[in-house]
Amino acid sequence: MPSGGVELLGIDCPCGRNDDLYGERLSTSYSEFGKILVERLWVSGGADRITYMAAALEFDGVSKQYNRWYSTRRVTALDALTLRVEPGEIFGFLGPNGAGKTTAIHLAMGFMRATTGQGRILGKPFGDAKTRSRIGFLAENVAFYYRPAEELVRFYGALNDVPRSSLARRSTEVLTAVGLLEYSRRNASKFSRGMLQRIGLAQALINDPELLLLDEPTSALDPLARVNVRELLTKMRNSGKTVFLSSHLLSEVELICDRVAVLNRGRLVRLGRTSDLLQTEQKLEITARGIPANGFPGSEVADGVVRFKIPSETQRAALEKVWQLGGEVLSVNPVRRSLEELFLQLTASSSSQAVNGGNE
Amino acid sequence: MRQVRLIAINFAREQRWPILVLMLWVVVLNLMGLFRNLQMSGEDVLFLFKQVAAYGLAFAVFFGASAIHNERKTRRILSVLSKSVGREQYIGGLLCGIVFALSIFCSAMALTGTWLLKPAGFPVAHVWFLMLCLMMACVLAAAVAVLFSTFLNPLFATLSAILVLALPAVAAMQFDSRLAGAIPVVALVELLIRASFSENWTPQWNLLLLGLLESGLCWLAASWVFGRRDIAVAVD
Numbered sequence: 001m002p003s004g005g006v007e008l009l010g011i012d013c014p015c016g017r018n019d020d021l022y023g024e025r026l027s028t029s030y031s032e033f034g035k036i037l038v039e040r041l042w043v044s045g046g047a048d049r050i051t052y053m054a055a056a057l058e059f060d061g062v063s064k065q066y067n068r069w070y071s072t073r074r075v076t077a078l079d080a081l082t083l084r085v086e087p088g089e090i091f092g093f094l095g096p097n098g099a100g101k102t103t104a105i106h107l108a109m110g111f112m113r114a115t116t117g118q119g120r121i122l123g124k125p126f127g128d129a130k131t132r133s134r135i136g137f138l139a140e141n142v143a144f145y146y147r148p149a150e151e152l153v154r155f156y157g158a159l160n161d162v163p164r165s166s167l168a169r170r171s172t173e174v175l176t177a178v179g180l181l182e183y184s185r186r187n188a189s190k191f192s193r194g195m196l197q198r199i200g201l202a203q204a205l206i207n208d209p210e211l212l213l214l215d216e217p218t219s220a221l222d223p224l225a226r227v228n229v230r231e232l233l234t235k236m237r238n239s240g241k242t243v244f245l246s247s248h249l250l251s252e253v254e255l256i257c258d259r260v261a262v263l264n265r266g267r268l269v270r271l272g273r274t275s276d277l278l279q280t281e282q283k284l285e286i287t288a289r290g291i292p293a294n295g296f297p298g299s300e301v302a303d304g305v306v307r308f309k310i311p312s313e314t315q316r317a318a319l320e321k322v323w324q325l326g327g328e329v330l331s332v333n334p335v336r337r338s339l340e341e342l343f344l345q346l347t348a349s350s351s352s353q354a355v356n357g358g359n360e
Numbered sequence: 361m362r363q364v365r366l367i368a369i370n371f372a373r374e375q376r377w378p379i380l381v382l383m384l385w386v387v388v389l390n391l392m393g394l395f396r397n398l399q400m401s402g403e404d405v406l407f408l409f410k411q412v413a414a415y416g417l418a419f420a421v422f423f424g425a426s427a428i429h430n431e432r433k434t435r436r437i438l439s440v441l442s443k444s445v446g447r448e449q450y451i452g453g454l455l456c457g458i459v460f461a462l463s464i465f466c467s468a469m470a471l472t473g474t475w476l477l478k479p480a481g482f483p484v485a486h487v488w489f490l491m492l493c494l495m496m497a498c499v500l501a502a503a504v505a506v507l508f509s510t511f512l513n514p515l516f517a518t519l520s521a522i523l524v525l526a527l528p529a530v531a532a533m534q535f536d537s538r539l540a541g542a543i544p545v546v547a548l549v550e551l552l553i554r555a556s557f558s559e560n561w562t563p564q565w566n567l568l569l570l571g572l573l574e575s576g577l578c579w580l581a582a583s584w585v586f587g588r589r590d591i592a593v594a595v596d
Contacts, residue, residue, distance in 0.1 A: 109442050111591040133444035143435040145374065158366055159443035203439065 054123040056211045056242035057085040057108060062117035064103050064266075077103040079266040080117065085244055085259075087210075090237045092257030092274065093246040094339075096347050100266040101246045102140060105215050108244075109137055122211055133161045136209035140216040140246075142200035146189035149180055149199055157206035167206075174202040177232055179225065193220040201229065211242045218249060230256055254278070254339040264347045277342055282312040283335040286319070291327035309335055363445045367453025372460045374430075375423060379461050382419050385412045386468045393476040402480025402557060409473055410552055413494050416465050417549060420498035423458045424505025425517040428586070437591060448583035451506060455579055458502040459495075466495040486561050490552045493564075496571040497548035501525055503578035504543070510586040544571050 064078040078100040085091045095101050106112045108119060110127030124131040144152055153171045162170060175181045178198040183191075188199060197220045204212060212233075218226045226249075233243050234256055247253050253260060253274075260277060262270040270277065286308055293301045296318070299308035306327075310318045315332065322329050372379065389412050393405065431437035441450060473487035504524055508517035525545045532540035540547045544567045551564065 106591070111438065111441060113588070113590060129444055129446040129449070132442060135442070137439075137442035139435065139438045139442070141435065142439070144439060145370065145436060155366065155370065156439065156443060159363055159440065159445055161362070161444050200439075 054087075055084045055120065056087045056089075056122060057083075057091075057213075057244055058120045059083040059104065059108075060118050060120075062104070062107060062114045062119050064100070064107060064112065065115045076266050078107070078114075081263075081266075081268055083261055083268065083271065085242060087242050088237065088240050089258040090233060090243040090245060090256050092253035092260040093244060093263065094248075094250065094253060094260060094343060095263035098265075099263040099347075101263055102215055103266075104263070105213055105244075105246060108213065109135075133207060134210045136204035136207065136212040138197075138200045138204045138212075138214045138217050140219075142196050144188050144196065144199060144203075146187055148185050148187055149191075149202075150175065150184040152188055152199060153202050153206055156203040160207040162207050170206050170208070171202075174205045177205065178202045179228060194222060194225060197221060198225065201232075209241065211244065212236060213244045215246045216248065217245070218247065218252060226252065250339040250343055260339070262343060262346050269346050270342075274339070278336045278339060279334065283309050284312050284315055285309050285331075285333050285335050286315075286322070287330040288322045288327045289330055291322055291325040295321070295325055295327075305330065363443075363449045364453045364456055367440065367445070367450060368456035368460055371427065371454055371457025375457070375461055378419060378422070379464065382415065382461075382465050383468060385415055386465070386472055388412075390472055390475070393472070402477065402482065405476050405480060406482065406555070406557065409469070409476065410555070413469050413491070413552060414549065416462055416469070416494055416498050417501055417545075419465075420458060420462055420502040421505045421518055421521055423461065424455075424502035425509050425521060426514045427454045427458070427506065428509050429514045429517075432591065441591060447587040448579075451510075451579060451583045451586055455499075455503060455506060455575075458506075459499055462498045462502070463495060466491045466498070469494070480557070482557055483561070486555065489561070489563050490555055492568065493548040493551050496568050496575075497545045500543070500548075500571045500575045500578070501545050503575040503582070504545075507578045507582040507585070510582050510589060541567060541570060543574060 059081045062078060062081045063076065065074045065076050067074045081100070081104060093101050093104070103112070107114055108121050108126055109132070110129075114126070119126045121128075122131050122134055145155070147155075150171050153174060154167050157167050157170060158164070171184075172181065175184050178201050180195065180198050180202065183195065188196065191199065197217065201214075201217060204214070218229050221229060230252065233245070236243055237256075237258075245253065245257065257274050259272065260270075260274050261268055288306050289304060291306055293299060293306060295306065296308040296310070299306050301307075312334070319329055319332070389408060392408065428437070431440070441447075445453075470488050470491040473482075473491065474484050477487055478484050501521065505517055505521040508520040508524075512520060525543060528540050528542040528544075529546040531542070532538070540550075548567055548571060551567075555561070
């Protein structure tokens with residue numbers, strides 16, 4: 001019961017009554033209350049203050065080592081991962097092949113047991129079967145039984161304790177959401193990889209999960225389907241659900257993820273808000289017209305427009321210089337790097353550290 | 361319970377071709393029965409009946425030893441275990457699926473036996489009891505095979521299961537005949553194999569109960585082991 005945090009924020013918890021939260025009337029459950037609270041805090045930039053709420057997913061020094069019975073050599077797939085995914089966010093989980101992303105997800109789902117450390121998912125220890133009825137999961141390289149799509153989705157829904165009375169409605173809803181309603185009677189054996197991935201997403205959504213764990217959910221999708229999935233995930237976030245997204249499609253992660261963790265060789269090498277990570281060391285890009293090309297060091301010219309980068313503390317001086325040269329300032333923007341640039345930088349640097357320092 | 365039922369039905373559905381092959385033997389036996397008056401005596405029919413019935417045991421071990429492996433190999437196990445399904449429910453579901461598949465076979469065999477052997481003077485109650493023994497032997501054999509398959513590949517699981525199931529019979533031959541009932545698969549099948557028209561039979565419920573109890577223990581042991589195993593799947 002999050003009473004301490006609620007008092008700290010000056011917000012009364014619902015407790016079955018109608019209460020006022022930022023001017024909104026609440027008369028529903030704690031979870032609804034939580035969703036709105038998280039949303040408000042997020043908007044006000046206070047997500048880091050949400051310490052009283054149970055994390056949607058939490059790794060606490062989790063390590064996983066693989067060993068063979070005939071060998072003494074141990075391979076570390078995950079090395080003391082500590083991570084906290086807050087409710088109501090889309091969390092991007094990045095890393096090169098073999099970084100340990102899938103291992104981390106499989107540990108969270110209870111497919112594996114951690115060698116050391118522990119974790120919690122929706123407040124319960126990893127592997128709790130009952131908790132999984134509140135989770136949606138899509139594995140990388142999905143494989144399903146060969147049967148009609150609707151039947152398949154219903155089967156997984158029933159396994160996840162979705163009431164019999166609502167299975168038909170839910171399966172229609174999720175098949176519509178992933179754009180497969182017209183193929184609902186087609187056997188999954190006749191599906192393309194992209195369609196299978198969409199079926200995978202449908203079965204993950206059938207139980208209306210609080211937490212969605214997706215391992216490469218869009219790798220086989222065409223651009224249009226990717227946009228649809230992106231919209232779907234954003235919609236889920238907006239309704240208070242949590243999405244944990246492992247992907248190699250960095251542009252996609254950059255577009256929708258609130259926070260990002262980068263994993264390399266089993267170690268967490270960066271964690272933070274996407275916007276913060278993409279912000280470079282306080283540089284600005286200025287575009288101007290009517291000034292000589294060599295007016296500023298490192299400037300580029302295209303169609304008479306000069307583009308150059310400066311440290312933000314020299315912004316005033318640079319603008320005055322443009323005007324002194326008789327030019328016109330067209331734009332001033334903070335320089336952002338792409339997630340791809342950051343990813344390459346992080347994975348390359350930690351790989352070279354591992355080579356030099358011996359990461360085994 | 362819902363999960364166990366769903367996994368069981370799903371298993372039987374996925375194993376429809378092996379079940380069909382098994383049922384084909386029953387059909388063949390029935391077809392042979394149509395012409396029994398021409399060439400076969402009652403003893404011949406009983407011999408064929410026992411032979412076909414024994415195939416059920418082989419299929420039980422096959423189903424048990426390969427069930428988990430097949431699911432892992434196809435990666436389908438992930439989408440099942442990612443749902444609200446406990447490991448013990450999963451193993452229970454597979455076992456129930458095997459029981460379901462074999463109960464179809466044993467029921468068909470019991471009906472066939474009734475049709476073929478009753479006219480030759482074989483007691484109908486004896487036929488049904490023998491099929492119950494066969495069913496129990498199949499369930500226990502499958503449970504032992506599933507237990508081994510939780511930590512061995514199908515080949516070694518099959519070999520280990522055969523070894524363990526045969527061990528009491530070997531021990532009975534070497535030491536004490538009562539040891540045959542320790543893991544009563546061979547003892548139960550022996551009831552079927554030794555059945556004859558001249559036999560004055562009495563039902564041995566103790567073997568059936570022991571088989572049931574040991575099947576339950578195997579399920580518990582398999583759940584315990586499987587619950588501590590990592591579900592490692594092939595990476596494409």
